[in-house]
Amino acid sequence: MDYETLDIQRDGGVATVWMNRPDVHNAFNAQLIADLTAACQALDADDGVRVVVLAGRGKSFSAGADLNWMKAAGEASEADNFADAMKLAGMLRALSGMAKPTIARVHGAALGGGMGLASACDICIAGERAVFATSEVRFGIIPSAISPYVIRAISERQAYRYFQTAERIDARRAAELGLAHEAVAGDELDARVRAVVEALLQGGPKSQAAGKDLIRAVANRPVDDALVQDTARRIASLRVTPEASEGLDAFLSKRPAAWVPGQQG
Ligand SMILES: C/C=C/C(=O)SCCNC(=O)CCNC(=O)[C@H](O)C(C)(C)COP(=O)(O)OP(=O)(O)OC[C@H]1O[C@@H](n2cnc3c(N)ncnc32)[C@H](O)[C@@H]1OP(=O)(O)O
Secondary structure (H helix, E strand, O other): OOOOOEEEEEEOOEEEEEEOOHHHOOOEOHHHHHHHHHHHHHHHHOOOOOEEEEEEOOOOOEOOEOHHHHHHHOOOOHHHHHHHHHHHHHHHHHHHOOOOOEEEEEOOEEEOHHHHHHHHOOEEEEEOOOEEEOOHHHHOOOOOOOHHHHHHHHOHHHHHHHHHHOOOEEHHHHHHHOOOOEEEOHHHHHHHHHHHHHHHHOOOHHHHHHHHHHHHHHOOOOHHHHHHHHHHHHHHHHOOOHHHHHHHHHHHOOOOOOOOOOOOO
16 A cells, blocks of 8 residues: 555565655654554554564654644644544554554654654664654643653653653663663664564464553553453463464474464464
8 A cells, every 4th residue: 555655665574664754854744644544554454464663764763743734733723633633643543552563663863743653662672863852842732642652651750851851862761761672773773673573573463462452451450450350361262262272382392383464363
């Protein structure tokens, strides 16, 4: 499928989604929001895709919301602004709600909504030139739809600081905060992303999807409720799937598992 603001490369089971508005540092306007929402939904439904990498063409990962678009929205009604905000929320939900594993490949600026996109991916690998910030306060606005993702990524305590100061967060600090899983040299970024992709490809697709669903379910639940309602119920249904049977047979027969995306369980 073709998208006006995205360039999607496929390499076996890996889809790399390049945001492609380099002249404005991949700032997202209504078109990019619509494209990325649709692409996440299409890739998630595609059994040939095992892992999705989100990346940015040009100097930046993403400079967040398109500030020309935001300025124009200042002339629009509150109802129109609410509709816009829901579209932005829909894009983040489409990305974070994917059953497939997602990786943010952050090589440059990831500001405002760009930091939100990185936070909404399951895994974030930051090159040494990566820079993150919740810069919204400098424009008289707030980190709105991105806030649940960013707060989970950096902690509520850190969010009080960064939402209000808009201080820049470099790759090393991003890794300390837990926002990035790794901070790596720029020339090692693609190799590290590939290494994580390879690790993901060794896991069962159904169990990866179930694992993501489990995290969402238990993260904010009391432990006792989570143990019975979420973990026991889920493992009981997963243990009887063909995917679990294949994974366990493969280990016990000392051979690699032959995963069949979309057909297991
Ligand atoms: C709910 C969500 C809210 C948000 O996301 S709020 C927005 C948060 N975003 C930001 O804070 C990023 C603002 N941009 C910058 O700080 C800088 O830019 C960069 C660090 C990304 C890049 O700096 P440099 O390399 O010096 O380039 P340059 O000359 O500033 O930018 C090149 C062109 O890109 C446009 N641009 C950059 N960011 C945005 C944006 N977010 N929306 C619209 N345009 C943007 C500029 O204006 C300019 O354009 P021209 O070439 O016409 O002068």
